Amino acid sequence: MxxxxxxxxxxxxxxxxxxxxxxxxxxxxxxxxxxxxxxxxxxxxxxxxxxxxxxxxxxxxxxxxxxxxxxxxxxxxxxxxxxxxxxxxxxxxxxxxxxxxxxxxxxxxxxxxxxxxxxxxxxxxxxxxxxxxxxxxxxxxxxxxxxxxxxxxxxxxxxxxxxxxxxxxxxxxxxxxxxxxxxxxxxxxxxxxxxxxxxxxxxxxxxxxxxxxxxxxxxxxxxxxxxxxxxxxxxxxxxxxxxxxxxxxxxxxxxxxxxxxxLLPLRDMRIVEGEMATILEQGKVDPNNKDYLLVRLTDRHAILDPMAKLREVYPNVLQLEKPGMLITGEQKMSREKLKRGELEMFRDFFVQVYGQELSEDQDDAIRETITALHKEEGVV
Known part of the structure; x- marks a missing residue:
């Protein structure tokens, strides 16, 4: 039987x-x-x-x-x-x-x-x-x-x-x-x-x-x-x-x-890892782009609304991880590097929103603002 x-x-x-x-x-x-x-x-x-x-x-x-x-x-x-x-x-x-x-x-x-x-x-x-x-x-x-x-x-x-x-x-x-x-x-x-x-x-x-x-x-x-x-x-x-x-x-x-x-699933459950640009290009030709995904972004710069961008090609992205943005104990940054990091992040953000880089005057203004905020918080 x-x-x-x-x-x-x-x-x-x-x-x-x-x-x-x-x-x-x-x-x-x-x-x-x-x-x-x-x-x-x-x-x-x-x-x-x-x-x-x-x-x-x-x-x-x-x-x-x-x-x-x-x-x-x-x-x-x-x-x-x-x-x-x-x-x-x-x-x-x-x-x-x-x-x-x-x-x-x-x-x-x-x-x-x-x-x-x-x-x-x-x-x-x-x-x-x-x-x-x-x-x-x-x-x-x-x-x-x-x-x-x-x-x-x-x-x-x-x-x-x-x-x-x-x-x-x-x-x-x-x-x-x-x-x-x-x-x-x-x-x-x-x-x-x-x-x-x-x-x-x-x-x-x-x-x-x-x-x-x-x-x-x-x-x-x-x-x-x-x-x-x-x-x-x-x-x-x-x-x-x-x-x-x-x-x-x-x-x-x-x-x-x-x-x-x-048993073959209607939508598979898998992990996709890589940089945003690579994943977006991959999604355009992926025959299984309706799968349930956990995406791990390896980009080290800030990205504006990454989930919305990913869902344009992978509509069922359910979880997003950004290990490239994490700072481990072995990657402790000096205050000077941290300042530059904040400025770089804002520069990336500005490009994402307006499609162009900061002007020289805008860049100076943001740098002064970050320095002033650190003074108020007692960081500098």
Whole structure:
């Protein structure tokens, strides 16, 4: 049997106050195409379906339409768990009734030992879900003395291991941070100071472990313990990550193969670095000029309204950095250099506004003004 492992959709997310809903819809259409092309028997979503606990109405509508297509029209069961961005209670509304339509929402920690079993030609596969949780919740629900994320997660996984059948394949779905994994800037920390890390060792005895929370596709500990990564890039730190979903194939012996299926973004997220003039010329011929950009300007002189100039050729510049204008501790300037720097900056500013250089009299007047201001401030 085959199933697709995905996670961290974050439907409804905004990036620098720009809605990504259209971009998310674009990659989710590709997911639907993979479900049909690969004739999968199930779709597994390992948490963070929404970006926040109370998602916007448009995000709910998008997910509702998508799940209706997969479960009712394509007849493919969906198994999902809540992540730390989701509200487990809200996401689990109507779970018992929806399971009859093929939508299995595993959001109740007290039912972690109750799997969703999918039959196939070689037998059965049991899917167990461990939704996002913290030590306090596990301690209160199970009256167990757990004080760390690792202890809580280990307790739940051991509970499942003690109850799973050795005669069929078993898949664990969990939303957690496996210690030592690669993280990105867009992931919300589960706790402060790294205490949210959990060990991979308790997961080893499962045939496959479908993880969610970290946005980079990767495995940890053993190759069958995998993060599928997010559907698309959610920070500029992810610019080199290859986004997609994981196609998993099982047979009567357990895991057979796993394969990355790429998802192509509507607009990529990348970093462009260089001088303003070079970037502006590049933007005029860049076939992907609609991408979401972080621009790092290396110019060392002042530029009037650089964002407006950049958006003439790159309309989706979302962040601007000017490291060339920064003065590090090793570049401390003397007061005389600082004066010349201010004068040079004003000269550049004047050229930007009026299209011509200062006259000799204007230059002298500005120099005298800067000197007078320094005297008033006690700099000179």
């Amino acid at each position: 085959k199933f697709i492992h995905t996670s961290d959709w974050h439907i409804g997310r905004q990036f620098h106050n720009v809605s990504l809903l259209e971009d998310q819809q674009h990659v989710l259409k590709q997911l639907l195409a993979y479900i049909e092309l690969e004739a999968v028997d199930a779709l597994v979503i390992a948490g963070d379906i929404y970006d926040r606990s109370i998602p916007p109405a448009a995000a709910v509508e998008l997910l509702d339409t998508l799940l209706n297509t997969i479960c009712l029209e394509m007849k493919v069961p969906v198994i999902l768990i809540p992540g730390n961005h989701d509200c487990a209670t809200r996401l689990s509304f109507g779970a018992q009734q929806l399971s009859k339509s093929g939508l299995h929402i595993l959001g109740d920690l007290t039912k972690v030992i109750e799997p969703v079993v999918i039959s196939h030609s070689d037998g059965e596969v049991a899917f167990y879900g461990v939704p996002y949780n913290d030590p306090m919740t596990v301690r209160n629900l199970f009256a167990e003395e757990v004080s760390t994320y690792d202890e809580a997660h280990t307790y739940l996984v051991d509970l499942i291991s003690a109850n799973k059948s050795p005669d069929i394949s078993n898949v664990l779905i969990s939303h957690c941070f496996i210690d030592g994994s690669e993280e990105s800037d867009s992931e919300r920390p589960l706790s402060i100071g790294g205490s949210d890390r959990v060990s991979y060792q308790p997961c080893r005895e499962f045939d496959y472990v479908a993880l969610g929370h970290l946005h980079s596709p990767q495995y940890r500990g053993e190759e069958h313990i995998r993060y599928s990564g997010s559907l698309m890039k959610y920070s500029f730190s992810e610019q080199h990550q290859k986004k997609g979903v994981t196609l998993v194939e099982m047979d009567s012996k357990g895991l057979k193969t796993h394969r990355h299926l790429p």
